[in-house]
Amino acid sequence: MSTVAHARALSYRAILGVIRQPQVWIPSMFFPLFFAALNTAALGRSTSLPGFPAADSFLDFMLPATLVQGVLFGGVSASSEVAQDIESGFFERLIAAPTARVSILLGRLAGAAFLGSLQAVLFLVIFTIFGVEVKAGVAGMLWLVLVGALMALSIGSVGAAMALRTGSVEAVQGAFPLVFITLFLSSAFFPTELMHGWFKTVAEANPFSFMINGLRDLVLVGWSTEDALVSAGVPIGIIALGVLLSLRQLARRVAVAA
Amino acid sequence: MVRSVVAVTRIPSAFIPSVIFPVFQIVAFGGAFSAITMLPGFPTDQVLNWFGPMAVLQGSAFLGSTVGLATTRDIETGFYDRLLLAPAPRWSLLVGPVAGAVIRTLLPIYVVLTAAALGGARLVGSALGAVTLLVAAVGLTALFGFWTLGLAFRFKSQRAAPLMQIGVFISIFLATAQVPLAAMTGWLHAVARVNPMSNVLRLARVGFLGEVTWEDCWGGLLALAVGTVLTALFAARQFRQMVP
Numbered sequence: 386m387s388t389v390a391h392a393r394a395l396s397y398r399a400i401l402g403v404i405r406q407p408q409v410w411i412p413s414m415f416f417p418l419f420f421a422a423l424n425t426a427a428l429g430r431s432t433s434l435p436g437f438p439a440a441d442s443f444l445d446f447m448l449p450a451t452l453v454q455g456v457l458f459g460g461v462s463a464s465s466e467v468a469q470d471i472e473s474g475f476f477e478r479l480i481a482a483p484t485a486r487v488s489i490l491l492g493r494l495a496g497a498a499f500l501g502s503l504q505a506v507l508f509l510v511i512f513t514i515f516g517v518e519v520k521a522g523v524a525g526m527l528w529l530v531l532v533g534a535l536m537a538l539s540i541g542s543v544g545a546a547m548a549l550r551t552g553s554v555e556a557v558q559g560a561f562p563l564v565f566i567t568l569f570l571s572s573a574f575f576p577t578e579l580m581h582g583w584f585k586t587v588a589e590a591n592p593f594s595f596m597i598n599g600l601r602d603l604v605l606v607g608w609s610t611e612d613a614l615v616s617a618g619v620p621i622g623i624i625a626l627g628v629l630l631s632l633r634q635l636a637r638r639v640a641v642a643a
Numbered sequence: 644m645v646r647s648v649v650a651v652t653r654i655p656s657a658f659i660p661s662v663i664f665p666v667f668q669i670v671a672f673g674g675a676f677s678a679i680t681m682l683p684g685f686p687t688d689q690v691l692n693w694f695g696p697m698a699v700l701q702g703s704a705f706l707g708s709t710v711g712l713a714t715t716r717d718i719e720t721g722f723y724d725r726l727l728l729a730p731a732p733r734w735s736l737l738v739g740p741v742a743g744a745v746i747r748t749l750l751p752i753y754v755v756l757t758a759a760a761l762g763g764a765r766l767v768g769s770a771l772g773a774v775t776l777l778v779a780a781v782g783l784t785a786l787f788g789f790w791t792l793g794l795a796f797r798f799k800s801q802r803a804a805p806l807m808q809i810g811v812f813i814s815i816f817l818a819t820a821q822v823p824l825a826a827m828t829g830w831l832h833a834v835a836r837v838n839p840m841s842n843v844l845r846l847a848r849v850g851f852l853g854e855v856t857w858e859d860c861w862g863g864l865l866a867l868a869v870g871t872v873l874t875a876l877f878a879a880r881q882f883r884q885m886v887p
Contacts (some may be wrong), residue, residue, distance in 0.1 A: 425820040426831030430682055569671045575678070584674025 395492025413459035449600035464544020501537020542627025550632035665702035695759030711791025772850010782867035789874035796881035839866035
C-alpha cells in the first residue's frame with residue numbers, strides 16, 4: 386500500500402471516529418449556533434450604531450464568526466483524538482505496523498479538513514434557512530467552505546503537534562480556552578470600529594480579525610479577490626507552521642517509540 | 644463545611660475557573676462591547692457598570708456548581724460512603740458543602756469586583772449597592788450549590804459536570820446578561836422577561852446604575868429565596884433516593 390492509501394484509510398478512520406462520537410461534534414455545532422442566536426437577539430439593534438458595517442441583520446454579521454468558531458472548536462476536539470490514540474496505545478501499534486509514518490499525520494489532517502468543510506456547509510445551510518444571504522453568491526459560499534476546511538486543517542495541525550508532544554488528551558483539550566480567548570480578542574463578535582483602547586489595538590492586530598473581516602466582506606458586501614485571499618492566507622500560514630511542528634514531533638515520537 | 648472551604652487550596656483547579664472566567668468576561672465584554680452603551684435606553688455610559696456585576700454573579704454561580712462536582716468526585720472515589728457511615732446528621736451533608744461554597748465565593752467576588760473597578764466600574768448610588776450585589780452573589784452560590792448537589796446525587800458521576808455548568812451558563816445568558824430588556828429583540832426578549840435571573844441581575848446591578856430602591860430589589864430577593872428553597876428540596880429528595 387502506498388502512503389496515499391495509508392493516509393486515506395487513516396483519514397476514513399478519523400472521520401468515522403468523530404461521527405461515531407456525537408459528544409465530540411455536537412457541542413462544536415450547538416454552542417456557536419447558540420451564541421449566534423443569542424447575540425443576534427441581544428445585540429441586534431447595534432447594527433444601527435454609527436460605524437457598524439452595513440448589514441441586513443446581526444445574523445449576517447455573525448455568519449463568519451460562527452463558522453470559524455465551530456470549525457475551531459471541532460478541530461480542537463478532533464485533534465485530541467491523536468492524543469487519545471497515543472494514550473490508548475493505538476499509536477504504537479501503528480508505528481509497529483508497516484505504515485508510512487507521514488500518513489499517520491496526513492490521515493488525521495485530511496479527516497479534520499473533511500469534517501471542517503462539512504461543518505461549514507451545515508452552518509451555511511442553517512444560516513440560509515434563517516434568511517442570511519451571502520452577497521458574494523455561490524462563489525462566496527464555496528470560499529467559506531474552503532476556508533472552513535483550511536481552518537480545520539490549521540487547528541488540526543497545531544493540535545496534532547501538541548498531541549504528539551504531550552501525548553495527553555487533557556493538554557490538547559486545555560488549548561480550548563486559548564482558542565476561545567484568541568477568537569474573542571478579535572473582530573469576531575463586534576466590529577473593531579466600535580471598540581476602544583488597548584482592546585481595539587489587540588483586535589486589529591489579531592490575525593483572526595483579518596480572516597474574519599475578509600469572510601465578512603464576502604457575506605455583507607460581495608465578491609472581492611483581495612478579501613478572499615486574505616481570509617485564506619491566515620489559515621494557510623498557521624497550517625505551514627502547524628505541519629512543520631507536527632512533523633518534528635512525529636519524528637521525535639517515532640524515534641522514542643523505536 | 645470546613646472541608647469544602649479547605650478545598651480552595653487542596654484542589655485549586657476546581658476553584659480557579661470561577662475567578663478566571665468572570666475576569667476574562669470583564670476584559671472581553673468590556674472591550675468588545677463597549678459601544679453598546681450608545682444604544683437607546685442603555686442605563687449607563689460605563690460598560691463595566693453593566694458587565695461587572697454580571698461577571699461577579701457568573702463567578703458565584705460557577706463556584707456554586709463546584710459543590711456538585713466535588714460531591715460526584717467523592718461519590719466516585721468512595722469517600723462519600725465513609726461520610727454516610729460517620730456519626731453526623733444527614734442534613735449536614737446537604738447544608739455543609741453549600742455553606743462552605745458560600746464562604747468560598749467571597750474570594751471570587753472580591754477578585755472579580757476589583758478587576759471590574761480597575762476597568763472603571765463604580766457604584767453610582769449608595770454603599771447599599773455593594774450589599775445588594777453581595778446578597779445576589781451569595782444567594783446564587785447557594786441556589787446553584789443545591790441544584791448541582793441534587794444533580795450529583797442523581798447521576799453519581801463526574802460525567803454530569805457539563806450538565807451542571809451548562810445550566811449556570813444558559814440561565815444567566817438567557818436573561819438580561821448582555822443588554823437590558825429594552826434593547827433586546829425577538830425570542831430573547833420574551834425569554835429574558837420571564838426568566839427570574841433577570842431579577843437577580845437587576846438586584847446585583849442596582850447600585851451600579853442608580854440609587855438602590857425596593858422596587859429594583861424585591862424581585863431578585865424573591866427569585867433567590869424561592870429558587871434556593873426549591874433547589875434545596877430537590878437536593879434533599881435526590882439524597883433520600885440515593886440513601887434510602
